[in-house]
Amino acid sequence: MMTITEFQKVGVGLMGFGLFFLLFGVLLYFDSVLLAFGNILFLTGLTFIIGLRRTAHFFLQRQKFRGSFFFLGGVSLVLCRWPVTGMLVEGYGFVLLFRSFFPMAVAFVLSSVNIPFLTAFFPSSSSMV
Template sequence: MITITELQKIGVGTAGFGLFFILLGILLYFDSVLLAFGNLLFLAGLSLIIGLRKTCFFFFQWHKLKATSFFLGGVAMVLLRWPLLGMILEAYGFINLFKGFFPVAFGFLGNAFDIPYLSALFRRLQGGSSSMV
């Protein structure tokens, strides 16, 4: 069983609030203050969850430098009050940073929830060979 420290619990809450503020900032027509606050909370929460050293190692691997530069450049653009361009850059960087994690997440969602068409869609996105019908 995995033990979760108090610092990691705080990190999960911080990252969750960060995602909430990002979603709220997008819903309120790309409000730059909410997006900037959400970005900072998300990055701080990620650092608290996995640790500062592992966070730096994840972002600054040689083969992920392009995606990291797009993601952190997007964060900088949001902080400089260019929210639409910043979120586009962030989305591109986020997809490229976490593209290895998406099949695992889709596989988990396909197996965890027994929703007829949705679980088949998640299994297909995972790369499994299941039909949609």
């Protein structure tokens, strides 16, 4: 069993509040202050959960440089009070950063929820590895 440190518990709380503020900022017609606060809390929570070295390693990998550039560029655009453009750029960067994760997530969801209609459109392999 894996133990969770106090820093990781704080990180989960920060990420939760960050996601809440991001959602609330989008629902309030892209309020730039809420979106900026949500982005800062989300990135701070990620750093608390996986650590500063792993966070830097994740964003500074050579194959993820373009995604990191767009994601962090979108965060900076939101901080400069261009919320709609910033969120679009940030979303594009998010897709580039996690593009290798999406097929695994779809396969996991389809294997855990056996819906024949969806498995016809998204064929998943029998192995998760």
